[in-house]
Amino acid sequence: MTALLKLDDISVSIGNLGLLDRISLSVGRGQVVGLVGESGSGKSLTAMAAIGLLPLIGGRVTKGTVRFDGQDMAAMTETQRRKLRGARIGFVTQNPMTALDPVQRIGEQVDVVSRLHLGLSRADARARTLDLLTRLRIPEAGAVVDAWPHQLSGGMKQRIVIAMALAGDPDLIIADEPTTALDVTVQAQIIQILGSLVRERGVALLLITHDMGVVAQVCDRVAVLYAGRLAEEGPVGPIFAAPAHPYTAALIGCIPQDGMAKGSLTGIPGAVPSAAAFPAGCRFHPRCPRASDLCRNTPPMIVHRTAGQVACHHPGEAE
Amino acid sequence: MTAPMVKIDALSKRFQSGGGLFAKPRTMMAVREVTLSIGKGEVLGVVGESGCGKSTLARLVLRLIEPTSGRVTIDGTDITALSAGALRRIRRRMAMVFQDPYSSLDPRYSLADVLAEPLRLQGEVIAPARVDEMLASVGLPAALAASHPHQLSGGQRQRVGIARALALKPDFVVLDEPTASLDVSIQAQIIALLADLRDRLGLTYLFISHDLGLVRYFCDRIVVMYLGSVVEVLPDTRTAPRHPYTRALMDSNFAPDPARRRVIEMLTGEVPSPFALPPGCAFATRCPRASDRCRRDTPALGGDAAHPVACFHPL
Ligand SMILES: Nc1ncnc2c1ncn2[C@@H]1O[C@H](COP(=O)(O)OP(=O)(O)OP(=O)(O)O)[C@@H](O)[C@H]1O
Ligand SMILES: Nc1ncnc2c1ncn2[C@@H]1O[C@H](COP(=O)(O)OP(=O)(O)OP(=O)(O)O)[C@@H](O)[C@H]1O
Ligand code: SF4
Ligand code: SF4
Ligand SMILES: [Mg+2]
Ligand SMILES: [Mg+2]
Numbered sequence: 001m002t003a004l005l006k007l008d009d010i011s012v013s014i015g016n017l018g019l020l021d022r023i024s025l026s027v028g029r030g031q032v033v034g035l036v037g038e039s040g041s042g043k044s045l046t047a048m049a050a051i052g053l054l055p056l057i058g059g060r061v062t063k064g065t066v067r068f069d070g071q072d073m074a075a076m077t078e079t080q081r082r083k084l085r086g087a088r089i090g091f092v093t094q095n096p097m098t099a100l101d102p103v104q105r106i107g108e109q110v111d112v113v114s115r116l117h118l119g120l121s122r123a124d125a126r127a128r129t130l131d132l133l134t135r136l137r138i139p140e141a142g143a144v145v146d147a148w149p150h151q152l153s154g155g156m157k158q159r160i161v162i163a164m165a166l167a168g169d170p171d172l173i174i175a176d177e178p179t180t181a182l183d184v185t186v187q188a189q190i191i192q193i194l195g196s197l198v199r200e201r202g203v204a205l206l207l208i209t210h211d212m213g214v215v216a217q218v219c220d221r222v223a224v225l226y227a228g229r230l231a232e233e234g235p236v237g238p239i240f241a242a243p244a245h246p247y248t249a250a251l252i253g254c255i256p257q258d259g260m261a262k263g264s265l266t267g268i269p270g271a272v273p274s275a276a277a278f279p280a281g282c283r284f285h286p287r288c289p290r291a292s293d294l295c296r297n298t299p300p301m302i303v304h305r306t307a308g309q310v311a312c313h314h315p316g317e318a319e
Numbered sequence: 320m321t322a323p324m325v326k327i328d329a330l331s332k333r334f335q336s337g338g339g340l341f342a343k344p345r346t347m348m349a350v351r352e353v354t355l356s357i358g359k360g361e362v363l364g365v366v367g368e369s370g371c372g373k374s375t376l377a378r379l380v381l382r383l384i385e386p387t388s389g390r391v392t393i394d395g396t397d398i399t400a401l402s403a404g405a406l407r408r409i410r411r412r413m414a415m416v417f418q419d420p421y422s423s424l425d426p427r428y429s430l431a432d433v434l435a436e437p438l439r440l441q442g443e444v445i446a447p448a449r450v451d452e453m454l455a456s457v458g459l460p461a462a463l464a465a466s467h468p469h470q471l472s473g474g475q476r477q478r479v480g481i482a483r484a485l486a487l488k489p490d491f492v493v494l495d496e497p498t499a500s501l502d503v504s505i506q507a508q509i510i511a512l513l514a515d516l517r518d519r520l521g522l523t524y525l526f527i528s529h530d531l532g533l534v535r536y537f538c539d540r541i542v543v544m545y546l547g548s549v550v551e552v553l554p555d556t557r558t559a560p561r562h563p564y565t566r567a568l569m570d571s572n573f574a575p576d577p578a579r580r581r582v583i584e585m586l587t588g589e590v591p592s593p594f595a596l597p598p599g600c601a602f603a604t605r606c607p608r609a610s611d612r613c614r615r616d617t618p619a620l621g622g623d624a625a626h627p628v629a630c631f632h633p634l
Pocket of ligand 3: 282285288
């Protein structure tokens, strides 16, 4: 599969602080790629780098390339990049309120996306909006299009934002923790709907989440970030069955599961270091049960395996 | 179950909101006729989605807010009837840990001050060694005593919150989503700490969470709330749920195992406004099993006393 979005060995800095270091990952059409890691590991920055939004927060790509559909993003003008984002990339953020205009009716806000990017007439745009809302299991879509944002629940608003992201028929959707603010039952439904819509339409989805359960449920591949570096990347099946990187294994082990013996959930000792104080060698070494002297002194190289990548001096058995 | 330490009897809380020149004030029942008991040394879990009344219940149980009706008895003392002075004395035995370790600690004070405060409020002076001991009990180095909350990570702050709650050596602790704002890696650390403290100090917990998976891991019995009412009490963590809402909560929990993918049954329909609950079962707008009877009559919590459920057509 040719990748629609391809980050190739990128590093990112803000000022003179290096925040991301040599990250490679790609997302193909109809594919869902999860980006996971604890808070502060660099997930949102990776997303911003992917769509050329780093300048907004004073950041820049210092190394490597980002390609969208084969085109080098760095070689485009800002106008071209803006056009690309508008027409071909949908963005869903954690907080639906920032994406919705409080003084415009829901239907109009969704309609405008397909009118602008697909050139649809008013009537066709509305028909498309109603179809999307129905697919997102919004009850009484016909009434919801006439509602104002404040009349809808959080779960509804988040579904509207997802509808807006899909309305322009984008090739890529980047969803940054799209459901963390929602109730668990609604969360599970939205994740499931998003996953199936993306596959049905051949859209590429980069799904940022801190929930390994969500990754296991909907993603094809997963990229695990730790302290600005890639720990492990590859197809979800083998990674969950036998994680090579101790950090991946630890993250999976933090999720309470049925049948788990009491006391078996111990967490990961310590905390994610801040960018100003990254440890030498492997950045995970102060928290890693397998850390050796080699780990404390030398950063592990990224090793490409048949299906993915791992950066660890003492990886678990590959299958 | 061991002898009940806390008895909650038909506890209700009504809130009023709005009201003004033209608007009529609206009322809602945040907690409705809740009856429960917590055994000594037990960890009782309360789960439910945002707005179902978990925090209100927590505050009522410690009488941080006054109930509209009902009673709370702790070791035989009806705390809803106590005078302010008597309440203060019995409060020593109870404590609360809040959800947000960022806003529950005053940024102006050092950790030593933060930890000494509950004792000072009770008119006690404390030796610096006691602060070190408190920090150590939650796995923090004594060197942190002079630092301020903003210098700590989220997990460290929540440890301080727990140490402060334990300052007066309570035997009953209410934990209101103590890990909701933390990474799963840190959540697991805090849960391990809470389990250890319970074993060492013989604590009794009321543990509130919106995560049924977490509650099933940590708690002995589980209370499920929906829009202010208890809809089911699971007697242990293995028993299969009988209420359709509990089932939906369980289904929403994705196992971290791609080999166990499944299509979850969609709950259609919206959560009704707590200010305008429809007649009948509050879950009927979303329930796949709802019948005409459910939309007319309100199911009471009943059936098996060890595993009560409020549903006309339980699973
Ligand atoms: N504008 C900024 N200036 C300086 N540092 C920043 C900036 N934005 C992010 N960082 C730092 O970069 C690192 C990665 O941040 P990022 O927001 O990508 O994390 P994340 O994985 O998305 O975390 P979360 O799960 O909390 O959203 C963090 O250490 C953060 O403090
Ligand atoms: N002081 C108050 N005045 C008016 N209404 C209130 C007050 N406190 C809570 N409520 C309402 O009571 C209901 C229950 O709130 P509560 O905070 O107990 O829910 P919760 O289950 O803790 O939710 P969350 O999971 O979001 O913390 C909500 O509808 C809330 O808006
Ligand atoms: S390189 Fe060493 S410290 Fe880092 S994850 Fe691998 S074993 Fe652990
Ligand atoms: S009483 Fe009826 S509507 Fe309520 S949960 Fe049971 S089956 Fe569903
Ligand atoms: Mg982020
Ligand atoms: Mg609450």
